[in-house]
Amino acid sequence: MFHYLDGQLHAERVRLSEIAGAAGTPVYVYSSAVFASRFREFTEGLAGIDHLICYAMKANSNQAILRLLLGLGSGFDAVSAGEIERAAAAGAPGGRIVFSGVGKTGTELRQALDTGVRHFNVESEPELAMLSEIAASSGRVAPVAIRVNPDIDAGTHHKISTGKAENKFGVPVSRVREVYRQAAQLPGLRIVGLDMHIGSQITALAPFEAAFRRAAELVAQLRADGHRITRLDVGGGLGISYGDSDAQLPDAGQYCRLLQRTLAHLECEIEIEPGRYIAGPGGVLLTTVLYAKQGEGRRFLIVDAAMNDLHRTAIYGAWHDIQPLRQPRTDADPEEVDIVGPVCESSDTFARGRAMPPTQAGQLLAIRSAGAYGAVMASEYNTRALVPEVLVQDDRFAVVRSRPSIADIIARDIMPDWL
Numbered sequence: 001m002f003h004y005l006d007g008q009l010h011a012e013r014v015r016l017s018e019i020a021g022a023a024g025t026p027v028y029v030y031s032s033a034v035f036a037s038r039f040r041e042f043t044e045g046l047a048g049i050d051h052l053i054c055y056a057m058k059a060n061s062n063q064a065i066l067r068l069l070l071g072l073g074s075g076f077d078a079v080s081a082g083e084i085e086r087a088a089a090a091g092a093p094g095g096r097i098v099f100s101g102v103g104k105t106g107t108e109l110r111q112a113l114d115t116g117v118r119h120f121n122v123e124s125e126p127e128l129a130m131l132s133e134i135a136a137s138s139g140r141v142a143p144v145a146i147r148v149n150p151d152i153d154a155g156t157h158h159k160i161s162t163g164k165a166e167n168k169f170g171v172p173v174s175r176v177r178e179v180y181r182q183a184a185q186l187p188g189l190r191i192v193g194l195d196m197h198i199g200s201q202i203t204a205l206a207p208f209e210a211a212f213r214r215a216a217e218l219v220a221q222l223r224a225d226g227h228r229i230t231r232l233d234v235g236g237g238l239g240i241s242y243g244d245s246d247a248q249l250p251d252a253g254q255y256c257r258l259l260q261r262t263l264a265h266l267e268c269e270i271e272i273e274p275g276r277y278i279a280g281p282g283g284v285l286l287t288t289v290l291y292a293k294q295g296e297g298r299r300f301l302i303v304d305a306a307m308n309d310l311h312r313t314a315i316y317g318a319w320h321d322i323q324p325l326r327q328p329r330t331d332a333d334p335e336e337v338d339i340v341g342p343v344c345e346s347s348d349t350f351a352r353g354r355a356m357p358p359t360q361a362g363q364l365l366a367i368r369s370a371g372a373y374g375a376v377m378a379s380e381y382n383t384r385a386l387v388p389e390v391l392v393q394d395d396r397f398a399v400v401r402s403r404p405s406i407a408d409i410i411a412r413d414i415m416p417d418w419l
């Protein structure tokens with residue numbers, strides 16, 4: 001629900017320039033309506049089968065977002081004890097939190113047992129052994145699903161592909177039955193299901209189809225081996241359009257139909273872990289143009305947001321649509337510009353050779369589709385304060401994370417007594 005109204009870009013019914021004025025820039029702004037409607041696409045698509053949508057909170061873990069989704073019936077996929085605590089702080093019961101991750105520490109496993117998470121997605125034999133020991137030593141039984149690495153090419157960026165044999169994630173498909181056999185013998189574990197997650201920003205259904213079919217085969221095999229498989233967690237990964245191509249991407253409805261067609265007959269409780277699909281389109285990063293500078297044959301717009309606030313372009317070469325908050329005149333000739341941040345790295349660039357309406361210093365821009373893997377990946381590089389976050393609902397907005405002061409940042413350093 002980001003749209004021009006009376007010549008001004010709005011989030012729902014709130015003028016974004018009003019938020020920039022109140023909170024300063026750079027600032028992340030989220031639309032409740034977008035998060036809710038993207039979430040509901042999955043709920044509607046999965047109607048009729050037993051399921052739980054476990055929102056991958058690493059995409060955007062602001063507690064206001066978690067609370068909003070919780071109210072819509074969401075569960076959560078957490079990848080650290082910190083995320084489990086955060087979900088709990090937002091009000092999520094342990095029974096709605098699954099615990100994933102390739103490198104859970106003993107302390108994290110213990111904490112997750114204390115919280116009573118829904119189940120652990122276990123990624124290796126040593127993790128199984130450690131979890132069993134920790135659970136058994138306190139007289140508990142940990143519910144587990146084992147993450148299989150199905151060796152499927154998700155066709156996505158190599159940095160966010162997770163389901164190929166060469167990736168560090170999960171148990172190789174060739175060893176899964178053996179690992180389940182071992183798990184069944186461990187005293188502190190109770191097998192409840194099977195888990196997989198093949199990657200992120202997947203823009204075609206074919207890799208999902210291959211993965212789902214493999215999962216269905218495995219569930220049948222594991223049941224034949226005598227295991228009780230009542231839950232099937234197929235992970236997240238459905239991609240979104242960042243505005244760089246006209247290609248029609250699969251939507252949640254198509255994804256859910258595929259899921260219904262390939263997995264409903266198993267009569268498992270189906271879990272999905274979408275992150276980006278729900279959060280990505282729901283956020284923008286507002287930034288102010290500090291300077292417009294003419295370089296040798298290039299024009300630069302230097303903005304007050306930087307790569308440490310939104311890493312995606314620097315890390316993945318990601319393309320983000322960038323719009324002025326003031327609606328450009330339709331007859332204005334576009335100019336080609338590089339939109340860059342103030343950090344001393346050439347990768348601190350949001351757009352290269354981008355056609356933009358004529359833009360002056362002082363103008364405000366919105367970097368679109370920044371709701372996922374934006375604020376959560378931000379750092380304080382250059383002693384820049386983490387970007388605040390604002391949530392809009394209809395005609396109101398609230399700061400849901402404040403901008404820390406530089407004094408707070410500096411105060412975290414501790415001087416050793418010999419200096």
Ligand SMILES: *Cc1c(COP(=O)(O)O)cnc(C)c1O
Pocket residue numbers: 056058059077079100101197199200201235236237238273274275276277
């Ligand atoms: C990152 C991750 C997700 C979410 O991926 P999206 O591409 O944001 O949907 C889900 N499950 C696991 C285990 C993950 O690591």
